[in-house]
Amino acid sequence: MVNPVPEDFHTITPQLIVTGVAAAIEWYSKALGAHELLRNAAPDGRIMHSELLLGDSRFFVVDEFPESMPSPATLGGTPVTLHLYVPDVDALFARAVDAGATVLMPVADQFWGDRYGMLNDPFGHRWSIASRIEDLSPKALHERAESWSQQQEHS
Numbered sequence: 001m002v003n004p005v006p007e008d009f010h011t012i013t014p015q016l017i018v019t020g021v022a023a024a025i026e027w028y029s030k031a032l033g034a035h036e037l038l039r040n041a042a043p044d045g046r047i048m049h050s051e052l053l054l055g056d057s058r059f060f061v062v063d064e065f066p067e068s069m070p071s072p073a074t075l076g077g078t079p080v081t082l083h084l085y086v087p088d089v090d091a092l093f094a095r096a097v098d099a100g101a102t103v104l105m106p107v108a109d110q111f112w113g114d115r116y117g118m119l120n121d122p123f124g125h126r127w128s129i130a131s132r133i134e135d136l137s138p139k140a141l142h143e144r145a146e147s148w149s150q151q152q153e154h155s
Contacts, residue, residue, distance in 0.1 A: 008058070014082060015060040017071045018123040021047035024061050027122055028052055031099035032084070032092065034059075054084070072124025081118070081126045089115050089131040096121070096129070109133060111144040 005011075018024040021039070028034040032054055039050040046063035059082075064071040072078040086092045093107050100122045107117035113134035120126050136144070 010057055013058055013060065015062060016082075016123070016125055017062055017064050017069045018125075019064045019071050019073055020123070021050055021061050021063045024121075024123050025050060025052065027099060028054070028061070031096040031101060031121070032127075055086075078124060078126060081128050083128045083130070085130055085132065087131060089117065089129050093117050093119065093129050096127070101127075111148045112136065112141055 016024070025034075025036050025039070029036065029052075034052040034054040037051040037053055037058070039047055042048040042063075046065065048062060048065075050061045051058055052061060062069065064074060066074055084092075089107055096119055097103060101119040103117070103119050104126065105116075105118040107115060107129075110116045110130075113132060113136045114130040115133050116128060116130040118126065118128045
């Protein structure tokens with residue numbers, strides 16, 4: 001019997017739509033350390049499916065098909081953020097910026113216990129990148145969130 005959920009996939013697998021899959025795969029490899037697993041082209045040459053491995057997670061990268069799957073560039077941005085935990089957020093963030101990412105939020109220690117920053121990749125996708133620096137109880141996290149909210153109101 002075939003396993004309905006392939007063993008080498010997690011429960012959710014993002015599919016990123018871009019203009020120019022080859023350049024995107026090269027960027028995700030160089031900047032984030034992803035590894036290309038496969039690539040399939042449509043008859044017109046656009047990439048209708050590719051799989052990359054980043055850490056222990058797969059994600060798909062496909063060419064834009066504006067009639068059914070527009071990219072963030074066509075839509076004018078994206079409301080989705082992909083979150084990536086890594087051992088050294090500062091190093092990976094700097095590598096991504098050096099490779100052409102745009103900083104949305106510089107890396108800094110955050111109240112929720114992560115060292116965290118946000119960027120846009122050159123294909124319009126937003127990434128938050130973090131390293132856990134402190135494990136917090138739900139109570140401590142709530143207290144810090146309240147304190148942060150109060151500071152925001154007074155600034």
